[in-house]
Amino acid sequence: MNQLFNVITTIGVALLIVPTVCLANGKILATPGVSQVEGSGGGGLVPWAQLAGYATEDEIAISAFCTRATVQDFQLDTCGAQVNFYDRLELSYAEQNFDVEPLSTTLSQEIFGAKVRLYGDLVYSAWPQLSLGIQYKALDSDDIAFALGAHDNKGVDIYLAASKLHLGALAGYNLLWNATLRYTEANEMGLLGFGGPNGNGGIQGEVSAAVLLNKHLAVGVEYRQKPDNLGLNESRWRDVFVAWFPNKHVSVTMAYVDLDTIAALPNQDGWYVSLTGYY
Template identity: 40%
Template sequence: MPPKALPVDVSHRSRIAITLPLLAAAALALAHPRAHAGTDKLLLTGGVTTIDGAAGGGLTPWAVIGTNATEGEFGVAATASVVSTRNYTMQVQGLMLAFDDRVEVSIARQDFATEATGRALGLPGLHLKTIVFGAKARLFGDAVLDSDRWLPQVAAGVEWKQADAGGLDPTLHALGARTNGVDVYVSATKLFLAQGILVNGTLRATKANQNGLLGFGGTGNDRYRLEPEFSAAWLANRKLAFGAEYRRKPDNLNPSPLGAGLKEDDWWDVFTAWAPTKSISLTVAWVQLGHIVPAVATKKQDGGYASAQIAF
């Protein structure tokens, strides 16, 4: 028998639904006009926005601070992204605030449609939803000003995630997974400005299953694991960049009573980012997300990614 759906916490979802608009209003109120004026930040050197809301690539955060804010300025950025693979579709909306090119806070809301997989599990229309609150602080270094030195820009960040797996929650609880968790990471970003090359390495402590969509921890592992993430980008010109990302992930639900049916693979992508203006950036990518619930969706999940960001 498929697990019964849990009662819907309407008040909780309502609070989440109004969070982004309220933060957007606050952001616009905080963003002083001088943050909208001619910013000195070079195009694309602040990255775009990850699916978790932090500045970086699409899959992994970088040490850079997002928005167009430089020293002494407030900045705000909003983003919308979609990922479409063989069996799944995920939509993400995010909002980011930054100050002084040193501190960044963000919120992202993810909606993962299970489509045919949900129907096969006896849960038609199942959506896995996660809200992510993030904060990042630059510790030392400056990716642009130190581009002629070997010193990278280094930042530390934290992401608090709350998952709602709907009718799949009872199954995840039975497998030892919790509905909320915290990721902590350190990123180092080095920009070789003369060569137009950017490289980033991130080390993440996490218990997240499929980035938190399937909860945190489980019978296979309930300890934090350190997982590396890497990015590299070539700035072909001041408006166009090409790159790739790799993100290693834990496998907390494998093995389980379902055998390897919840096996988790690493993620990677190749991307193109274009910034036609200082306020707008567009990103497209081909992503490989590996197996996601291979007990039902037997093929690896590859597909397209598109994201639009507006920043001030």
């Protein structure tokens, strides 16, 4: 309920900021991608160089999303919103609620994000689109994180993302890839705090690749490296996804996610579903 309220507030504020703007729909269908689990425009797990929403140089776009990922012992619910100013600056907010079923508890985290497009256009520029982003994370429920040895309940991730869509590159089908370098101290994205006895994170690599089967449907894979600061065998995340873009107002993403070991509990895999609405 609190989560829903936050999303509505964010959308409300965004609407107040942009009283005169009309529907932003300047980008080509599907090219903004979807919403990743920390609220930034991206794939499902990885923030991409594209900014969320369909705004181009003289438009402002607003989008909101909710995502659920369910694996053996955990469930993550994330809802959030993004505002895209002139396809130059993306501001995002997300609230995560992470159910730890073995402990019958829920951990909550807030994430504020900003992303600036530094260069290029996903489709048209000779070199890939390049963006620099930041995610400020505040873990509200920090008891478990500190019990496991985390050093902090707040952290800042900084990432540099490059993405490119190659028209007709794969036997006539459009190929999209994204590569992201992220500096992070977060344990399990921040849900288990920041830093720990094994170190304070570092630079991690994240990649995504997708093929558009038609203008409404993309299939792809993602891979996200993560540090193991707590010494609990924190592992890479990966997924296989299908994203459906029936029109410029909504997208639906479904994925099979393999999160491997979380808090020393191995073989966490399961399903991911995400809905984004665009204005």
